[in-house]
Amino acid sequence: xxxxxVIPSVGPLRGGPSFAIRSISRGxxxxxxxxxxxxxxxxxxxxxxxxxxxxPIDDNGVTYWYFPRQFPFYTYSAPFTxxxxxxxxxxxxxxxxxxFSYCSNMAAYIASRLGVPYVIRPLxxxxxWGREQRRPWLKRASIAxxxxxxxxxxxxxxxxxxxxxxxxxxxxxCDRPMIIPNPxxxxxxxxxxxxxxxxxxxxxxxxxxxxxxxxxxxxxLDLLIPAFAGLVKENPGAALVIAGDGxxxxxxxxxxxxxxLGIASQVFWTGFxxxxxxxxxxxxxxxxxxxxxxxNFGIAPIEAMALGVPVIVTDQxxxxxxxxxxxxxxxxxxxxxxxxxxxxxxxxDDDRRRVLGRNGAALARAQFAPEVVMKKLSAAYSAVLAxxxx
Numbered sequence: 001x002x003x004x005x006v007i008p009s010v011g012p013l014r015g016g017p018s019f020a021i022r023s024i025s026r027g028x029x030x031x032x033x034x035x036x037x038x039x040x041x042x043x044x045x046x047x048x049x050x051x052x053x054x055x056p057i058d059d060n061g062v063t064y065w066y067f068p069r070q071f072p073f074y075t076y077s078a079p080f081t082x083x084x085x086x087x088x089x090x091x092x093x094x095x096x097x098x099x100f101s102y103c104s105n106m107a108a109y110i111a112s113r114l115g116v117p118y119v120i121r122p123l124x125x126x127x128x129w130g131r132e133q134r135r136p137w138l139k140r141a142s143i144a145x146x147x148x149x150x151x152x153x154x155x156x157x158x159x160x161x162x163x164x165x166x167x168x169x170x171x172x173x174c175d176r177p178m179i180i181p182n183p184x185x186x187x188x189x190x191x192x193x194x195x196x197x198x199x200x201x202x203x204x205x206x207x208x209x210x211x212x213x214x215x216x217x218x219x220x221l222d223l224l225i226p227a228f229a230g231l232v233k234e235n236p237g238a239a240l241v242i243a244g245d246g247x248x249x250x251x252x253x254x255x256x257x258x259x260x261l262g263i264a265s266q267v268f269w270t271g272f273x274x275x276x277x278x279x280x281x282x283x284x285x286x287x288x289x290x291x292x293x294x295x296n297f298g299i300a301p302i303e304a305m306a307l308g309v310p311v312i313v314t315d316q317x318x319x320x321x322x323x324x325x326x327x328x329x330x331x332x333x334x335x336x337x338x339x340x341x342x343x344x345x346x347x348x349d350d351d352r353r354r355v356l357g358r359n360g361a362a363l364a365r366a367q368f369a370p371e372v373v374m375k376k377l378s379a380a381y382s383a384v385l386a387x388x389x390x
Contacts, residue, residue, distance in 0.1 A: 011043030124296025161318030195280025215246030220291030305360030328360035
């Protein structure tokens with residue numbers, strides 16, 4: 001089987017989707033499926049990856065094809081289009097990641113014209129919050145004129161959580177849904193602790209609440225900061241670490257909010273973390289918090305759970321149902337006071353944190369380990385090819 005993954009960007013500054021596509025592709029390659037990725041050199045607003053374009057690049061058994069992004073809006077790339085017309089028919093199946101993007105829409109159109117089956121992973125862009133908060137008029141028009149036809153033509157629509165599927169169903173198209181979570185790398189042993197306390201000696205002796213994600217309006221930092229301000233009035237030994245990069249203007253606004261609330265000295269900003277630094281930060285945390293307004297999946301909280309860290313997520317995070325069922329953390333509505341109460345509850349109860357941590361580690365291994373997820377995805381691909389051959 002030869003499969004092409006199409007995604008507008010694999011740049012690390014684009015956050016979770018970039019890490020997920022690499023993990024998915026490595027897992028497929030390890031399972032014996034020849035896997036290629038067609039993408040652009042995009043790495044977020046105004047940034048490019050330092051990569052060769054238009055030539056195959058092998059990385060951990062996966063072949064990458066990068067093409068120059070010519071316009072940031074819609075991640076437009078004419079060279080990508082030409083390559084797709086010349087190469088799409090060489091693949092048994094095309095897996096397209098996200099919508100509302102030139103590369104994704106063009107890949108679906110070309111696959112349809114050439115008779116190559118394709119599947120779509122929406123990446124949460126059909127979630128209610130995104131449809132209502134980000135260019136709602138444009139998205140409604142685009143869904144009616146473009147995305148509905150693309151989704152109706154897919155062999156199946158790949159959702160990563162039941163909540164993502166439920167919210168997408170409000171758009172009214174006739175899809176064939178399949179729920180397969182993202183794979184998350186599970187460490188062989190405990191991560192090295194001390195990363196955060198070496199970077200910030202002021203954290204010595206403090207309980208650490210960790211937010212680790214892209215700095216973006218939908219991530220709920222506007223809830224977390226005032227919730228933390230309320231928490232430290234009764235728990236002055238708590239510290240909030242915010243790890244990630246993204247919207248610089250939003251970051252400055254949030255830092256100003258911390259100053260106005262009198263908590264600037266108790267909030268620590270690490271910037272973007274990856275590799276051992278990221279794992280070390282997760283291992284240092286007493287509690288991981290992701291208070292998103294909308295999240296189709298939630299890779300970072302699963303990474304935290306895999307290291308035995310209890311999590312707090314909102315009921316708008318895709319994996320919230322799994323967190324509840326696995327007793328791996330607390331789930332709150334996206335509101336300041338419930339979030340404050342959840343943080344206070346866990347910081348005050350060492351035994352409960354240990355139980356949640358053990359349960360989270362077991363949940364991560366049972367449902368999100370790459371070998372578990374790849375079995376499901378490989379079977380789904382095989383079913384598509386069998387149906388197209390009959």
